[in-house]
Amino acid sequence: FATVKLATDKQTGEQFAVKIMTLPPEGADVSENENTRADIFKEIEILCGLQHKNVVYLKEFFEDDDRVYLITELLTGGEVLDAVLERGQYSEADARLCFVQLLEGIAYLHSKRVAHRDLKLENLLLATPDDITLIKIADFGLAKLTGPQGKSMETICGTPQYVAPEVIQGVQGLSYGFAVDMWSAGVVLFILLGGYPPFHSENEPKMFEQIRRGDYNFDEAVWDLISEPAKDLISRLLVVDPKKRLTAEESLKHPWLAGEVSHEPLAGTQQNLKKNYAQKFKKAVNVIMTINKLKKLTIAEEDSAKEASWGKPGKYFK
DSSP states (O other), X not given: XXXXXXXXXXXXXXXXXEEEEEOOOTTOOOOTTSOOHHHHHHHHHHHHTOOOTTBOOEEEEEEOSSEEEEEEEOOOSOBHHHHHHHOSOOBHHXXXXXXXXXXXXXXXXXXXXXXXXXXXXXXXXXXXXXXXXXXXXXXXXXOEEOOTTOOXXXXXXXXXXGOOHHHHGGGGTOOBOTHHHHHHHHHHHHHHHHSSOSSOOSSHHHHHHHHHHTOOOOOXXXXXGSOHHHHHHHHHHSOSSGGGSOOHHHXXXXXXXXXXXXXXXXXXXXXXXXXXXXXXXXXBOOHHHHXXXXXXXXXXXXXXXXXXXXXXXXXXXX
């Protein structure tokens, strides 16, 4: 469990966000929904080694007997999706601007041997309000520092609608690599352009089966307004075989990112987004719990929410 507070550097007056995480006692048993001390410090270790314009920046961290404080840059723009919903007009060009920044951030992470493992629209934040020209990848709670090829991961984690087929196959003890982030990126792009997720069902086992098969299509009328290169990029990311899926570097060279792109309003996409999010599409479900239920042949849904509060923490900040 973590809270986020606003802090001001006493010397410079610069404002930062402070993520305050409670540390469980050494050796304490924790539930599947809680982070161990090792998990928390792994996140810190990863963030300390990252510095890129499209990745949230960790300035420093402190700890006391039972809490750790992560001092990060203050991002005031909120989620990318909220900005898209609030724009007067939203176009394929806007979607491309958002997506190329995601790709650049992923390419950087993978070059540093970091797999994010929970890429989704909720974890893409704007540095400042209403400005989609600077997007940051945030929330590294599930990230992992891997070997050179990123193929040593086995933990079942992520958010169900974004999770890659090979992660689901992890139930069978199979490992996966960096390509899981590219699958999630494909889901993000699909939503940015279509306004709804490619894999969706009220029955979660059925949704996982859709993901395993790569069973999606561009069937709604909204896709008639989307360019073929954009749809081609999606089809090269939502590939069930991770070996055939585009990497971040390969995706950045895709024709859609270099060619002409439409600035025509995508009213249907915005309407779809509003409809889906009004129906609680934004819920974040713990995939470990979901797959455990799937293995027990039960069908249920659970929501988890991150609480944020604002105050004045710490002796280092006011």
